[in-house]
Amino acid sequence: MPHIILLGTLDTKHEEVLYLYNQLKKTASRFSHPLQITLIDCGRQPIADDAIAITHTDLMTKYAGDNTEISKLSRGEAIEFLIACVESCVRDLLKTNDIHGIIGTGGSGGTSLISAVMRAAAPIGLPKLIASTVASGNTGPIVGECDITLMYSVVDIAGTNQLLRDILDNAAGAIFGMASAYEHRLEDQKASGALQKSSGRKTRVGITMFGVTTACVDCIRNHLETQYPVEVYVFHATGHGGKAMERLVEEDRLDAILDITTTEICDLVAGGTMSCDTDRLEMMLKKGIPTIISVGATDMVNFGPMDTVPLQYQKRKLLVHNPTVTLMRTSSDECQKVGEFIVQKVCQFSRDPAKVEVWLPRGGVSLLATSGSEFEDQQADAILANTVQLGLKESKTRVVSDDRDINDSGFAIDIADRLMALIPLMKQ
Incomplete structure (x- = not known):
């Protein structure tokens, strides 16, 4: 029997959330399939309804902690406070129950609350869906590095007109289907778990990739999968890619990392659109x-x-990658800052320096940086490499300076083999 958590601010979206609740039940009954729903009231004011499994009062009693009077908080403060309470509640439910999906619906405030809870409390892979008024537009802050599915409500979550009912019907069907599939997948994984233990689980390797490092990563992936018992996870280094990889590391779902493409640090340094967070590299x-x-x-x-490139950069070396992406060549100063970032993270956070290495492809750090290519700048690249080498000179981290470019197949195979040589150290 699938078990779905339903999140909603019932003090402002009572009718709409209850409609979604009832549609979930109807969807299950159409397929003669039992369904358990845990409705959590995430609103600021208590609402009485028999459908609510965890009331506002329950949340405040068990998770508020410091007896904060929510009525005295501003709207923004109240949302942050409720996020913390609901997050703790959902974490507890996941520890004590088999949960197969989470769904919610709301406007901008409700979506902010629900998505924050999903990102923080729910593991990647667990179905998550939000029917939202803000699901069309800049959804990066809502989804983050997680696998949240968004369904645009078209009209506001206000009342239950026919169009909104249609959207919420679709949302109920979607999460019911995903939760049912997830439940069956868990059963299959349990059944295959014994076989994996007897035969040995594959080593899970995370790799970061960009279009200009694709040749390198494809070669690595092919080599690892044909020569070793490895399962490769490739992450597109677009800001959220690095976050997603590190999230899986945090969840113990990756065993080793080939962080080939650290371009997100450049965007952090220079204010680009695919920036990582300041804690990039730390988790692994x-x-x-x-x-x-x-x-x-x-x-x-x-x-x-x-036409969106900031004014201060318009005289820099620019390249139209596609109609929606313009690339700017990093300067010597920016390259030095990238190198310093890597050095600082490795020196400060390496739990076991013997398991960490930094490889520097001196022949070019991307398809565009090789000799004669659009972004060739040997001086800038050398400053980055030299900053890393000098900064890690006294550390226990091995630095490899290689004359080949990053997409050279020999470089790719050598770096892949070297990672596999580090794997036995996991057992020591």
Whole structure:
């Protein structure tokens, strides 16, 4: 029997959330399939309804902690406070119950609350869906690095007109289907778990990639999958890609990392559109899993269409990658800052420096940085490499300076083999 958590602010969306609740029940009954729903009231004011499994009062009593009077908080403060309460509640439910899906609906405030809870409390892979008024537009802050599915409500979540009913019907059907599939998948995984234990689980390797490092990563992936018992996870280094990889490291779902493409650090340094957070690189270093860091695509910063490039950068070396992405060549100063970022993270957070290496492809850090290519700048690339080498000179982290470019097949195979040589250290 699938078990779905339903989140909603019932003090403002009572009718709409209850309609979604009833549609979930109807959907299950149409398929003669039992369904358990745990409705959590995430609103600021208590609402009485028999459908509510965890009331506002329950949340305040068990999770408020410091007896905060929510009525005295501003709207923004109240949402942050409720996020913390609901997050703790959902974490507890996931620990004590088999949960197969989470769904919610709301406007901007409700979506902010529901999505924050989903990102923080629910593991990647567990179905998550929000029917929202803000599901069309800049959804990056809502989804983050997680697998949240958004369904645009078209009209506001206000009343239950026929169009909104249609949308919520679809949402109920979607989460019911996903939750049912997830439940069956868990059963299959349990059944295959014994076989994996007897035959040995594959090593799970995370790799970061960009279009200009694709040749390298494809070669690595092919080599690892044909020569070793490895399962490869490739992450597109667009800002959220690095976050997603590190989220899986945190959840112990990756065993080793080839951080080939660290271009997101360039966007952090220069204010590009595909920036990582300031804690990039930290999670795998803290975990102490085998990690090789390289400097793929550190020759570029990402912006939107050409007319969106900030004024201070308009005289820099720019390249239209496609109609929605303009690349800017990193300067010597920016490359130095990228190198300093890598050094600082490795020195400060490496739990086991013997399992960490940094590889520097001196022949070019991307398809565009090789000799004669659009972003060739040997001086800038050398400054980055030299900053890393000098900064890690007294550390226990091995730095490999290689004359080949990053997409050279020999470089790719060598770095892949070296990562696998570090794997046995996991058992020591």
